[in-house]
Amino acid sequence: MSTVAPVVDIDWARIRADFPLLRREVHGKPLIYFDSANTGQKPACVIEKVDAFYRNHNANVSRAVHALGSEATEAYEATRVRLAKHLNVASEDLVLTSGTTFAINLVAYSWGLPRLKAGDVVLLTRMEHHANIVPWQLICERTGATIRVADLHPDGSLDLDALYAAMTPEVKLLGVAHVSNVLGTINPVAAICKEARKRGITSVVDGSQALPHMAVDIAAIGCDFYAFTGHKMCGPTGTGALWARRELLASMPPFLGGGEMIKEVRYDGTVFADPPHRFEAGTPNIAGHVGLGAAVTYLDDIGMDAISAREATLLAHLTEEMTAIDGVRIIGTAQRKAAVVSFLVEGAHAHDLATLLDLEGVAVRSGHHCAHPLMAFYGVPATCRASLAFYNTHDEIEAFAAALRKVRRLLG
Ligand SMILES: Cc1ncc(COP(=O)(O)O)c(C=O)c1O
Known part of the structure; x- marks a missing residue:
């Protein structure tokens, strides 16, 4: 991982105990949850915050003048401030959304649709999630722009020379x-966005x-848009945000219309609210975002650098254990990696592997991971993926390796 802070003075066993779900069993075995890249588990403080919101403060935001309305608005807006910090x-430059998918669609429809035209190019990398591919395809179909793809080295790192060479004058957007x-x-991403900016290319970082793994300083990255999702960083599902450079946000028309995003509505025209509320039509996921605020506070209290360092040791251990098992192939061995390990076992289908691991109490994801073009790059239909978080343990890694050995014997 990028930042290596000393992993001292943190009682990781106590931190793990904050996650009630991690105490349960699956198929009579202690759960080993290695699917945090799919969605992260929630600490009790987040669950309690959502519960307390519904029990004590539930009201709609930005509408009612009564006490509950003010409390709900305050709690919701406090998350925006917390996230911004x-x-x-x-x-003011953070639009709260239901997650990354919504955030990138917002950019595609509000920034891309009015600006892109035939002859323009949207440059994407081979490793994008479908959420950063399909919205651009939809916009390209409507505008006549086309998509260009920048390839990877076999270890799964970006071929930066190829990426920079692909940044020709027709490229208007980089995802x-x-x-x-x-x-x-x-x-x-900071170096990549700098190159894009030099060439007048607008950048969207997914x-x-x-966010679940490291301290992220959007100002230092220097991108134009930064999209993220709350549920992978200990927050509730249906939460997230889009950060956008202020002048871009100010120039963008709304994505969706409705309540909350207006100043004045007449039948002959509507005056829209200023950003970020212009992009938050309708009743948002209030309780979810209140919970996300608690999640960010929780992560900040541990410290993102400490989390990165903890996960780096877990990743090193997991990689070592898996490399020692015959027939296991790890896909993605770049130097700078977060604690995500895609793998295959010789002669076994990824779904069979995941099903048998589940019977051992291990939750890993199998499939294409919403990244068909990346699967095609590696010539495989699917992989298994073990993805860790700071709440995982070295004991779990050893138990996982034992389960993988057993499953390999069964399938071999
Ligand atoms: C890299 C990446 N981008 C986008 C998404 C989509 O996030 P969401 O489904 O929360 O909108 C995911 C979720 O798996 C992801 O991993």
């Missing part, structure tokens, strides 16, 4: 994942898999 940006959900590769 966490990411080193201004809260790049901060961290790959399949390979774990951490991309040098931060879904970065």
Whole structure:
């Protein structure tokens, strides 16, 4: 991992105990949850915050003048401020969304649709999640722009020379994942966005898999848009945000219309609210975002650098254990990696592997991981993926390796 802080003075066993779900059993075995890249588990403080919101403060936001309305609005807006601090940006430039998918679609429809035209190119990398591919395809179909793909080295790192060479004058937008959900590769997004900016290319960074693992300073990255999801970083599902450069956000028309996003509505026209509320039509996921605020506070209290360092030791251990098992192939071996390990076992289908591991109490994801083009790059239909978080343990890694050995024997 990028930042290596000393993993001292942190009682990781106590931190793990904050996650009630991790105490359960599956198929009579202690659960080993290695699917945090899919969605992360929630600490009790987040669950309690959501519960307390519904019990004590539930009301709609930005509408009612009564006490509950003010409390709900305050709690919801406090998350925007909390997130902004966490990411080193201004809260007015953060649009709260249902997650990354919504955030990238917002960029595609509000920034892309009015601007892109035939002859323009949207540059994406081979490792993008479908959420950073399909919205652009939909916009390209409507505008006549086309998609260009920048390839990878076999280890799963971006071929930066190829990426920069692909940044020709026709390229208007670059979409790049901060961290790959399949390979774990951490991309040098600050350097990449700097190159894009030099060439007048607008950049969208998909931060879904970065925020759970590391400190992210959006201002230092220098991108134009940064999208992320809350449920992978200890927050509730249906939460997330889009950060956008202020002048871009100010120039963008709304994505969806409705309540909350207007100043004045007449039948002959509507005056829209200023950003970020212009992009938050309808009743948002209030309780979810209140919970996300608690999640960010929880992560900040541990410290993102400590989390990165903890996960680096877990990743090194997991990689060592898996490399020692005959017939296991790890896909994605870049130097800079988050704690995500995609793998295959010789002669076994990924789904069979995941099913048998589940019977051992191990939750890993199998499939294409919403990254068909990446699967095609590696010539495989699917992989298994073990993805860790700071709440996992070295004992779990050893138990997982034993389960994998057993499953390999069964399948071999
Ligand atoms: C890299 C990446 N981008 C985008 C997404 C989509 O996030 P969401 O489904 O929360 O909108 C995911 C989720 O798996 C992801 O891993």
